Every structure is written in structure tokens, then in C-alpha cells.
Amino acid sequence: MIQVQLLTKRYGPHTAVDGLTFTAPPGAVTGFLGPNGAGKSTTMRMIVGLERPTSGTATVNGVRYADLSAPLRSVGTMLDARSVHPGRTAFRHLMAMARTHGIPRSRVEEVVGLTGLESVAGRRAGTFSLGMGQRLGIAGALLGDPGTLILDEPVNGLDPDGVLWVRHLVKGLAAEGRTVLLSSHLVHELALCADRVVVIGRGRLLAEAALGDPALGAGSLEDAYLRLTAGSVEYRAGAVDGGTR
Amino acid sequence: MSARGPGATLPRVVAAEWTKLTSLRSTWWAALASVVVSGALTYLSADAASGDPGYDPLGELTAGLLLTQLGPLVLGVLAGTGEYSTGGFRTTFVAVPRRWPVLAAQAVAVAGFALLVAVASVVAAVLAILPAASSRDLPVNLTEGSTPWTLAGMVVFLTGAAVFGLAVGALVRRVVPALVTVIGLTLVLPVVLTLAVESSGTTFVEGVTPQERAVNTITTLLPSGAGGLLVTSSDASTVPGTPDLGAVGGGLVLAAWALVPLVAAGVRLRLKDVK
Known part of the structure; x- marks a missing residue:
């Protein structure tokens, strides 16, 4: 379970995340939606301790991420496909990750198989396509067999096969009782794989509801999304920062 | 699916960093460069000096050291900046x-690897003085006098250079500025300072001028000057006007050059976001 409470992040005068509160419960895929620059990635980086909140808290199973005794075994994280040294092979990248937690080589081979990277595991990550990089990121997230998964735009750059695979993967993980927080700007895709959604705009919570909840209104998730984020569109149009900070 | 067993303990993180260091080609290229430069420069220098009347083969052991340190320096800088010049730091700090x-x-992984590279480079230097020595039928005895200390000093010097590179790299986080900093401090600045004093036209004055004294002191306290004290036998005449630190003092100054930026990098990591 991920709990975010009154989370705020300011960069000088710019407020990226503004008093955000939501919960990602176990046994469900929580879709994290919002326009570019809404603060999704910043929120996720704060949950895993790469950035410190200006105020507010983020916890996983009630514990601050940095205080987890074995973070990779509790939380699997995929933030950015470019979180790998391009000069290292995919296998060595995963081995280095595994060694920090005493995870055996057999588990590395297992996730390589799970993500379909067998044929390219010996290749340097710098030669990977975006889709292969995403698979490597997902392999890293699965490494510690964690009860919570945080995936930032995991279907970006995947071919239709890969998109389908991620959809089945996250649904399966949630069905096993795990917590999955998955961000995407692909509303259609989230409508297919999420059980509930958290919609944010300009760093603030716009809606938190189960799919099909009347709070999201009649019509498709896309209709609800466009209606909810209508006030954030000017921001999106004028944004300099594409959410990659 | 819950947290089981201990997580990222220090020995495990060392094992992970060792895997990361040895799985990059650049690490092996820098190691190879160190060994090749050491052997080649020492050989050329020994070959050139072997015609001198008072030729001492062991005197050429450290002839290539100043440029040999470039390999360990680059190795350290690339290890220190590698996380940040790529997005690798996200994976690393999410795990730890x-x-x-x-x-x-x-620091442990780089020091350990650099130690092996340093030993190999010193072996290359020893092998490189043998042809010139045998051409003059001079014996090479590595166990006599200050030679064992010189050999040990060379190893410490080269290992220290790698840790110094790592420390600056981890603090500066970008490859080019970090390389400019370490090469500037170790190779360029000493030469520039020496030239500056010489061009001021004081060379014919008896004794040591205040400027020379100041420059020699600074040069001695720079990383390569301090490291150089490690390989200077105590009976050798010291540079005029420099503080007499000895090999241990030189080693401590070199250690400070590695430790201060390393601590600063640690403070930066602790206080600031990584992104």
C-alpha cells in the first residue's frame, strides 16, 4: 500500500506537487493520470526517496521508502527507461542491482526470461530500443519480487504485443495481492488495465475513484479525464517542462 | 512479498559496485593504458639513460609514473561520474x-581495482628497465636499499590517483569538468607554476627566492607532488624550499586530496535531491 499525504514539492517559486493526498491500495492497479507536467513523475520520485518533499509524507506499507530495510524486496520501481548506464550489458545491470540485496543470479535469469530479454541480455543497454529499455526497466522492478510496484509510463515505446503483455502483467500482479501504481498519459490503456484512477493536474488531486464510480461521471474514462483536466490545459500548453525533471 | 532479510548492507553494495566497475569497457581501457604507458615510457627512458656514465637502472623506475597516473585518474573519474552522466543513479539510489x-x-571497489592495475603497472615498469640494464651487464636488485619502498610508493601513488579521480568525479558529477579538474591539478598546474617562476628571471640569483619557495611548496602539496614524495627515497636531495614531509607526509597529503572531495560528495548526496 502506498500512502501519499499532503505531499508538496516546490522548486523555487514553481510548485510541482501541491498538497497531494491519495492511496494506492493492495490488490489493485491504481492508474496515475495527468497532463504532462502535472507532477506525476515528481510524485513518484518523492515516493522512492530520490527527491525530498518540501512538506507532506509518502509511505509504503506505512514506512518511509528510505527507512525500508530491503527496498528492492518491498518496492519495485521503474521510473525512466534511461536509468541504465548505456555501456553495461542488460544482464550485468540487473546483476549489479541484485547484488545490493543479495538476490541470487537465478532470480536475475528468471526476470530476464519473464520480460523476454533472453536474446539481448548480453547486449549493452545503450544499443537498446525504447521498448527493450522499458522491458529492462520492468525486469529491474520485478527483481526483488516486491509487494508494491511503481511504474512510470511503462508502455511508452512498446509495440502492441508489449502493451498487451504489460496489461496482463500488472493485472496479474494486482491479482496476487500486490499494490501497483502505474502512470500513463494513455487514457485508453489505463481504462483497460486499471482498477482505479488518481487524476492530478498542476500538482493537485483532481479525482480519486474506482473505474465506473459515478464520481467520474457518465461516459468513458477519457471523457472524465478531459473534463477533469480542462482547467490544467492552459498550463499544459504553456509548459516548458515536459515532466522530465 | 514483504521485506525479508537484510537489504543493502555495505558488503553487498561493494559487490554491486565491483560488478558495475568491471562491467564497463572504459574501466579496462584505462587499466590497459596505465600498464602500457608505464612499460613503454619506462623502457624508453631507461634505454635513453643507459648510455650515461653513472647509469643506475633502478633510477629509471619512476620515469613514466607522472603520465602513468593518467590511466588510474581517468578510471576513477569515469567511475565517479558514470552514475550521473547517465541516468544510472536512479537505479542505484532506489536500490540504496x-x-x-x-x-x-x-571508493572500496575503485581502490581495490586500481591496486591491481597499479601492481601490474609497476611490474611493467620493472620489466621495462631490464633490457637496458642487461645491455650494460648491470644487476637489478629490487630488494636492496630503498627500492622496495619506491615500488610500494609507486603502487600507493597510482592507487591514490584513482581514488582522487573518483572523489572529484563523484563531487563534480560531469565527465569533462571532472577530467579538467584532476588533470589540471596533477599535470598542468605544477608545470604552469614552475614556468611562471622561471620566466620571472630569478634563475641566476643565489639560493631560493620567495617566489620559488612559494611555488615549490604549492607544487609539493598538489596531488602529484605529494604522491611523488612516496617514491622519493629519503636520502635524495629534496627540492629547495619545500616543506620536508617525507613519504608518510606525502601519502597523507594525497589521502587528503581524495578524502576531502569524497566527503563533500557525500554531503551533497545527503542534503540534495538526486535527479
């Missing part, structure tokens, strides 16, 4: 959110 063990483990 306390962060400081990563820096400590990098």
Missing part, C-alpha cells in the same frame, strides 16, 4: 536509498 553506502562502496 541511504546513498552514502554507494559512495563508500565505490
Whole structure:
């Protein structure tokens, strides 16, 4: 379970995340939606301790991420496909990750198989396509067999096969009782794989509801999304920062 | 699916950093460069000096050291900046959110690897003086006098250079500025300072001028000057006007050059966001 409470992040005068509160419960895929620059990635980086909140808290199973005794075994994280040294092979990248937690080589081979990277595991990550990089990121997230998964735009750059695979993967993980927080700007895709959604705009919570909840209104998730984020569109149009900070 | 067993302990993070260091080609290229430069420069220098009347083969052991350190320096800088010049730091610090063990483990892994590279480079230098020595039928005895200390000093010098490179790299986080900093401090600045004093036209004055004294002191306290004290036998005449630190003092100054930026990098990691 991920709990975010009154989370705020300011960069000088710019407020990226503004008093955000939501919960990602176990046994469900929580879709994290919002326009570019809404603060999704910043929120996720704060949950895993790469950035410190200006105020507010983020916890996983009630514990601050940095205080987890074995973070990779509790939380699997995929933030950015470019979180790998391009000069290292995919296998060595995963081995280095595994060694920090005493995870055996057999588990590395297992996730390589799970993500379909067998044929390219010996290749340097710098030669990977975006889709292969995403698979490597997902392999890293699965490494510690964690009860919570945080995936930032995991279907970006995947071919239709890969998109389908991620959809089945996250649904399966949630069905096993795990917590999955998955961000995407692909509303259609989230409508297919999420059980509930958290919609944010300009760093603030716009809606938190189960799919099909009347709070999201009649019509498709896309209709609800466009209606909810209508006030954030000017921001999106004028944004300099594409959410990659 | 819950947290089981201990997580990122320091020995595990060291094992991970060792895997990361040895799985990059650049590490092996820098290691190879160190060994090749050491052997080649020492050979050329020994060959050129072997015609001198008072030729001492062991005197040429350290002839290539100043440029040999470039290999360990680059190795250290690339290890220190590699996380940040790529997005690798995200993976690293998500696995080890306390962060400081990563820096400590990098120092251990780089020092350990550089130690092996340093030993190989010193072996190359020893082998490189043999042809010139045998051409003059001079014996090479490595166990006599100050020679064992010189050999040990060379190893410490080269290992220290790698850790110094790592420390600056981890603090500066970008490859080019870090390389400019370490090469500037070790190779360029001493030459520039020496030239500056010489061009001021004081060479014919008896004794040591205040400027020379100041420059010699600064040069001695720079990383390569301090490291150089490690390989200078105590009976050798010291540079005029420099503080007499000895080999241990030189080693401590070199250690400070590595430790200060390393601690600063640790403080930066602790206080600031990584992104």
C-alpha cells in the first residue's frame, strides 16, 4: 500500500506537487493520470526517496521508502527507461542491482526470461530500443519480487504485443495481492488495465475513484479525464517542462 | 512479498559496485593504458639513460609514473561520474536509498581495482628497465636499499590517483569538468607554476627566492607532488624550499586530496535531491 499525504514539492517559486493526498491500495492497479507536467513523475520520485518533499509524507506499507530495510524486496520501481548506464550489458545491470540485496543470479535469469530479454541480455543497454529499455526497466522492478510496484509510463515505446503483455502483467500482479501504481498519459490503456484512477493536474488531486464510480461521471474514462483536466490545459500548453525533471 | 532479510548492507553494495566497475569497457581501457604507458615510457627512458656514465637502472623506475597516473585518474573519474552522466543513479539510489553506502562502496571497489592495475603497472615498469640494464651487464636488485619502498610508493601513488579521480568525479558529477579538474591539478598546474617562476628571471640569483619557495611548496602539496614524495627515497636531495614531509607526509597529503572531495560528495548526496 502506498500512502501519499499532503505531499508538496516546490522548486523555487514553481510548485510541482501541491498538497497531494491519495492511496494506492493492495490488490489493485491504481492508474496515475495527468497532463504532462502535472507532477506525476515528481510524485513518484518523492515516493522512492530520490527527491525530498518540501512538506507532506509518502509511505509504503506505512514506512518511509528510505527507512525500508530491503527496498528492492518491498518496492519495485521503474521510473525512466534511461536509468541504465548505456555501456553495461542488460544482464550485468540487473546483476549489479541484485547484488545490493543479495538476490541470487537465478532470480536475475528468471526476470530476464519473464520480460523476454533472453536474446539481448548480453547486449549493452545503450544499443537498446525504447521498448527493450522499458522491458529492462520492468525486469529491474520485478527483481526483488516486491509487494508494491511503481511504474512510470511503462508502455511508452512498446509495440502492441508489449502493451498487451504489460496489461496482463500488472493485472496479474494486482491479482496476487500486490499494490501497483502505474502512470500513463494513455487514457485508453489505463481504462483497460486499471482498477482505479488518481487524476492530478498542476500538482493537485483532481479525482480519486474506482473505474465506473459515478464520481467520474457518465461516459468513458477519457471523457472524465478531459473534463477533469480542462482547467490544467492552459498550463499544459504553456509548459516548458515536459515532466522530465 | 514483504521485506525479508537484510537489504543493502555495505558488503553487498561493494559487490554491486565491483560488478558495475568491471562491467564497463572504459574501466579496462584505462587499466590497459596505465600498464602500457608505464612499460613503454619506462623502457624508453631507461634505454635513453643507459648510455650515461653513472647509469643506475633502478633510477629509471619512476620515469613514466607522472603520465602513468593518467590511466588510474581517468578510471576513477569515469567511475565517479558514470552514475550521473547517465541516468544510472536512479537505479542505484532506489536500490540504496541511504546513498552514502554507494559512495563508500565505490571508493572500496575503485581502490581495490586500481591496486591491481597499479601492481601490474609497476611490474611493467620493472620489466621495462631490464633490457637496458642487461645491455650494460648491470644487476637489478629490487630488494636492496630503498627500492622496495619506491615500488610500494609507486603502487600507493597510482592507487591514490584513482581514488582522487573518483572523489572529484563523484563531487563534480560531469565527465569533462571532472577530467579538467584532476588533470589540471596533477599535470598542468605544477608545470604552469614552475614556468611562471622561471620566466620571472630569478634563475641566476643565489639560493631560493620567495617566489620559488612559494611555488615549490604549492607544487609539493598538489596531488602529484605529494604522491611523488612516496617514491622519493629519503636520502635524495629534496627540492629547495619545500616543506620536508617525507613519504608518510606525502601519502597523507594525497589521502587528503581524495578524502576531502569524497566527503563533500557525500554531503551533497545527503542534503540534495538526486535527479
